[in-house]
Amino acid sequence: MNTVVITGCTVADGRAAEGASPVTDAAILVQDDRIADVGPRRDVLGRSSPDATRIDLGGAYVTPGLVNMHTHLSLSLPGTAGDQVKDLNPYELALYMADGARRTLHCGVTTVRCVAEKDHADFALRRAIDAGRVPGPRVFTAGRALVCTGGHGHEGTDTLECDGVDGLRRGARAQIKAGADLIKVMISGGIAGRHEAIDTPQLFADEMAAVIDTAHAWGRKVTAHAGPAAVIAQAVELGLDCVEHGYQLTPEVAALMAARGTALVPTLLVTRCKEFFDELGVPEWMQCRSLGAGPAHLESFAAAVAAGVEVLLGSDMPPYWSFEGTNATVRELEHMAEVIGPARALYAATLGPARWLRADADLGTVEPGRYADLIAMDEDPLASASAFRGVRWVMKGGQVVRAEAAAGGRRHA
Known part of the structure; x- marks a missing residue:
């Protein structure tokens, strides 16, 4: 099983429109093509294998694709x-x-x-x-x-x-x-x-x-x-x-x-x-x-x-x-x-x-069981939709398909 832990991020998704709050200082555990766990970084790291591949997004905001x-x-x-x-x-x-x-x-x-x-x-x-x-x-x-x-x-x-x-x-x-x-x-x-x-x-x-x-x-x-x-x-x-x-x-x-x-x-x-x-x-x-x-x-x-x-x-x-x-x-x-x-x-x-699409059991939120279709940007998408102009990292089905450096400089993935 391919296991990845994504850290250095705030997680937000469409549930915010229904009252859900973003998760700050978050981590996302991905196993193969699905999200296995998401929550506060300390909690997720405590439940994940130390051998998992780590990706630090350097303070990015993560949303579903x-x-x-x-x-x-x-x-x-x-x-x-x-x-x-x-x-x-x-x-x-x-x-x-x-x-x-x-x-x-x-x-x-x-x-x-x-x-x-x-x-x-x-x-x-x-x-x-x-x-x-x-x-x-x-x-x-x-x-x-x-x-x-x-x-x-x-x-x-x-x-x-x-x-x-x-x-x-x-x-x-x-x-x-x-x-x-x-x-x-x-x-x-x-x-x-x-x-x-x-x-x-x-x-x-x-x-x-x-x-x-x-x-x-x-x-x-x-x-x-x-x-x-x-x-x-x-x-x-x-x-x-x-x-x-x-x-x-x-x-x-x-x-x-x-x-x-x-x-x-x-x-x-x-x-x-x-x-x-x-x-x-x-x-x-x-x-x-x-x-x-x-x-x-x-x-x-x-x-x-x-x-x-x-x-x-x-x-x-x-x-x-x-x-x-x-x-x-x-x-x-x-x-x-x-x-x-x-x-x-x-x-x-x-x-x-x-x-x-009747696909919300697989898509649309950052929750366990959903496909690991994730994107990251440096600005807050809940403050402005223009944040998506800065998408710099894309994962589909647990595979990173685009990875650019954070606005501050170094590459994180």
Whole structure:
């Protein structure tokens, strides 16, 4: 058994949003890929073997690894950079996604939820990561997103066009057959569709019900790309588990979501990322639609928070992408924290997603029995979400995958 003792740290996790206090002068005992013990340093050291490998983090703050709930490792938006991704052959695409997975892990994102990837390459990537052949985060994936003929995202191989009740049922079952952990469905237009608007309804009620009922029968949750309040309300009434974006929520629909337990992944970045769009050569029509939706998008998020909707971290932009002085995951978390505060932001990036994924027995907190997916930084994440800009140490499953010197100087791991 590989045994590691981590010291020189303060441990904090998403339970702080529920009243738990961080553990100062803490130690974490890791055995193989799991946390075996955590608590005050003196207590943990007294219960651990003297032969255990020691890692001193030099006063860092340790949290669980981040969970990004809206990830596209094969993203190809309209524009020159997106066209280059679309032109990759299957072998090049696999390598491109593997590189993105490695970058994502090094950012401190130890788990992702993929919500539409090209050609089912996400399943091959997940197998390679699980087998240890490729470094990357834990992958939960929807496979290809379901979309009506000509609907949002229909141009790419990361979606599957389906129509009618029978077509949508077959589409959902096809993703489950491939190994999907959840189902993603496009129920409205969005910002990246040339011939649609954000508020264009794209599925009828019986089609939405077919997806939701089929997925639930197979024990899978359903998340929906959705913008307008009326469409979201209809889907929530039918049992939808999660909304992506929610550009045009109203207080009434937010209250309905809260009452039904429907979560929101707001992806605030996608309506405030002109620098990213310019870098990718995104056309003017899409930039105008996206950036123009920004004020209402932020109002919708505030309405959801006020109503008590469970809000979860998801960047939509590739999670590792360098943006505004940090990576896309952290920048999204900073935007969220401006409304919900740093403690709730930490919850939205760790324990909240783990619970939605039904993986909180394994992920989301620094507790015995959970995977040793841990990250360290020098600033306090309960004081500011910007602390995550300074992630300098990453462990996944008991293995250190990134280790940099503390701000004061010496390397600790």
